[in-house]
Amino acid sequence: MKKRILTIIFLFPVIAAYGTTESLNDLLKRLDQTIQEKEVYTEIKEKRILELKHMLNTPQISPEQVYEINRKLFEEYRVYICDSANCYAEKNLAIAKMQNNQEWIFASEQRLINILTMTGMYIDAVERLNAVNINTLDNNEKIPYYNNRKEICDYYSHNNVYWEKYKIKGMAYRDSLLAFLDPETNHYKFVYSEKLFDEGNLDLSKQVLFDMLEKSIAEDHDYAMITHSIAKIYQKENNTELQNIYYALSAIADIKNAIKENASMQQLAISVYKSGDINHAYAYICSSLEDAIFCNARLRTVEISKIFPIIETSYKEKTIKQKNQLQVYLLLTAILSFFLILAVFYVYQQMKKLAIARKELHQVNLQLKELNNQLYQKNLQLEETNHKLFDTNRIKEEYIGHFLDLCSAYIDKLEDYRKMLFKKASASQWESLFITLKSKEFIEKELEELYNHFDNIFLHLYPNFIEEFNQLLMEEERFTLKQGELLNPELRIFALIRLGISDSSKIAAFLHYSSSTIYNYRTKVRNKAAVPRDKFESLVMGIG
Secondary structure (H helix, E strand, C coil), rough: CCCHHHHHHHHHHHHHHHHHCCHHHHHHHHHHHHHHHHHHHHHHHHHHHHHHHCCCCCCCCCCHHHHHHHHHHHHHHHHHCCCHHHHHHHHHHHHHHHHHHHHHHHHHHHHHHHHHCCCCCCCHHHHHCCCCCHHCCHHHHHHHHHHHHHHHHHHHHCCCCCCHHHHHHHHHHHHHHHHHHHCCCCHHHHHHHHHHHHHCCCCHHHHHHHHHHHHHHCCCHHHHHHHHHHHHHHHHHCCHHHHHHHHHHHHHHHHCCCCCCCCCHHHHHHHHCCCCCHHHHHHHHHHHHHHHHHHHHHHHHHHHHHHHHHHHHHHHHHHHHHHHHHHHHHHHHHHHHHHHHHHHHHHHHHHHHHHHHHHHHHHHHHHHHCCCCCCCCHHHHHHHHHHHHHHHHHHHHHHHCCCCCCCCHHHHHHHHHHHHHCCCHCCCCCHHHHHHCCCHHHHHHHHHHHHHHHHHHHHCCCCCCHHEEEEEEEECCCCCCCCCCCCHHHHHHHHHHHHHCCHHHHHHHHHHHHHHHHHHHHHHHHCECCHHHHHHHHHHHHHC
C-alpha cells in the first residue's frame, strides 16, 4: 500500500500534465469505444491516402514531385499496409535510378529495407544492407543505415535461438546510431531511452520519455510510441496498473492514427489476461490480430498467433461456463415461473371475487354520486339565488337611503325655486320670470348633479367597475376618463345594465337620451369587446 501511494505521489504531476488522471477502468472503457470507432479512423486515413494518389494524376507532373508524393504515400502506408509501402518504395527506387540520383537511390533502398524487416524478410533486408559501402556514406546517410541494422538485430533477438548474440550486435549498432543523431531530436531520445532501459537505468529512461511526452502532441504517432515505451518500463518494474494504463493510452493513439503495425494492444491483451480479465483480453487480441493481418506484418502476426489460442481457449471456457450457468438460471427461472403461474391463478380467482364485489359497490357509488350531484346542483342554485338576493337587497338598501336623501334635497330645492318664482311674481318682474321659466339651466344643473350622485353611489357600490369593464374590451378600445370625470355616458349605460336595468327605453328615460341613441351606444361598445359579443352584457352583469 505504501509503495502504491509513493508511486502515485511521484507520478501525480506527470499524470496531471498528460491527461492520465483517468482510472484504468475508465481508460479501458474509452479503448473499447475507440475500437468500435476503428473504421472511422481508417476512413480518415484512406481519405488522406486518396488525396495523395489524386495528386499523382496532375498533368505534366515532374519526376521530383512524383518522388515526393510517393515518399509521403510510403510514410502513410509504412505502419498501415506494408505491401503498399513496399510498392511505393520500389516505385521511388525506379524513379531514382532513372534520374541517376544517388541520394534518392540510397534513401529508397533504406525505406525498402525497413519494410522488409517489418514483414520478416530478414535475408533480403540483410543482403541489401550488405551491398552498401559504408565508407561512401555521409553522416546523415549513416543514420537510416545504422537504424536498419539495429532494427534487424532487434527483430532477430526476439525470434531467434541466438537472441543474445543479435542483442549484443544490436546494442553496438545502436551506439553507432547515437553517435550520428542530433541529441535534440525525438529519434535520439527514443534510442537513448532504449539504451538506458537495457542498461537497467529505468528512472533516467523514464525521465527522458516523460520529457518527450510533455512536448508531444496528444495522441499522435510519437505519443503512441512514447506511452508504449513508458508502459514497458512499468512492466519491467512489475507495476501492472500503470503498465496497463500506458499500454491503453498507446493503443488508443494507435487506433486514432490508423496504425496497424502496433504492439501496445497485443501487450495489453496479454497483461489483462494475466490479471484475469478474459473478456477484454480476447477483444484486444482479436483487434491486434486483425490489424496485423491487415498490415501484413508477419512478425507481429506470428507473435500474436502464439498467445491467441491460449486467450481464445480461456475465452471459450469462460463462455461455456457462463452458458452452463445460464442454463441453471433458466431451469430455476422455469421452476419459479411454474410457482408464479400457480400464484397468479390463485390471485386471479380472488380478483374475480373482488371484481364482483367492486362492481356491486360501484353501482352503489354511482347512485350515491348521482344523488350527491343533484344535491350539489341544488346547493349551487340556492347559493346563486342567495347571492342575487343579497346583492339585490344590498343595492336596494343603499339606493333607498340615497333616494330618500335625494328626494328630501330635491323638495328643498323645489321649495327654494318656488319662493324665488313667487318673489319675482310678487314684484311684477314678469320679464325676468319669463326668462327663468324659459331657461333649461336649472334642469341641466339638476341632471348634472343627479348623474354625479349616481356615479358616486354606483362607484361606491362597485369601486372596481371601470377596471373590470375595461378588461372585457380590446386593449386599444379601453375607456380613459377625463380629469374629474367619474363615468362617461357609455360607462353610465352599462352601469345601469349592471344594476339590472337592461331595457333601452328605461335607460333612455333616466339619462334623457333617445332609445336609438342608447341602442347605438350599446352596439358600439359591444363591437369593441375582447370577449364574445353575445356574452358581453352577461359578463358585465358579473362585474363586482
